[in-house]
Amino acid sequence: MRTSRGNVPLNRLLPFILLLVVFAFGLAFPLSNFFVVRPSVADVSKNPDFAPVAKILQSSCVDCHSVTPRLIAHPYYAAFPIARDTIARDMLEGQKSFKLTEDQVSGKELISSIDLAKITTVVEEGSMPPIRYKALHWDASLNAKQRAAILKYIESRRQ
Numbered sequence: 001m002r003t004s005r006g007n008v009p010l011n012r013l014l015p016f017i018l019l020l021v022v023f024a025f026g027l028a029f030p031l032s033n034f035f036v037v038r039p040s041v042a043d044v045s046k047n048p049d050f051a052p053v054a055k056i057l058q059s060s061c062v063d064c065h066s067v068t069p070r071l072i073a074h075p076y077y078a079a080f081p082i083a084r085d086t087i088a089r090d091m092l093e094g095q096k097s098f099k100l101t102e103d104q105v106s107g108k109e110l111i112s113s114i115d116l117a118k119i120t121t122v123v124e125e126g127s128m129p130p131i132r133y134k135a136l137h138w139d140a141s142l143n144a145k146q147r148a149a150i151l152k153y154i155e156s157r158r159q
């Protein structure tokens with residue numbers, strides 16, 4: 001039986017190989033974020049409504065809003081020129097409008113009502129985390145369940 005393995009010249013394959021390399025290089029950024037080790041802070045609030053919120057803040061918000069450096073997970077590309085400036089600007093701008101301490105993340109200290117009101121707005125608008133961050137952190141987007149958990153906790157604080 002004859003096998004028909006056509007002889008495709010290398011120069012015709014080259015564009016595809018290049019495309020593959022570029023594609024793999026691009027994927028290396030978001031994929032690497034699944035392996036970044038993030039220290040986790042246990043929930044000490046003793047409030048079942050806050051427990052899921054403590055997790056969400058750590059998985060989706062602390063990289064830009066935490067004033068506790070220990071909680072921030074820097075990706076390997078954080079030292080690259082464009083990434084470095086973007087990350088620095090995001091942390092600066094983010095913390096101008098909303099700061100999270102380690103005690104707030106763990107529930108030891110309550111997040112202020114003013115900050116909760118701001119969080120309600122961004123959760124309802126779906127504006128946080130910013131799209132540029134979600135593009136590289138595929139597990140950071142808030143799903144419906146997570147949004148509901150945040151809003152439920154905020155509602156419980158109003159009573």
Ligand code: HEC
Nearest residue numbers: 060061063064090093094097098118119122128129130133
């Ligand atoms: C990539 C960095 C980044 C991440 C991650 C991020 N934010 Fe932000 N956040 C910002 C920046 C930058 C601003 C200020 C500019 C703006 O509003 O876009 C901001 C602003 C805010 C504000 C203030 C909005 C206002 O109108 O005053 C709140 C509240 C907020 N973020 C909450 C969150 C929450 C909650 C999460 C996680 C679900 C989160 N952010 C994740 C960068 C980030």
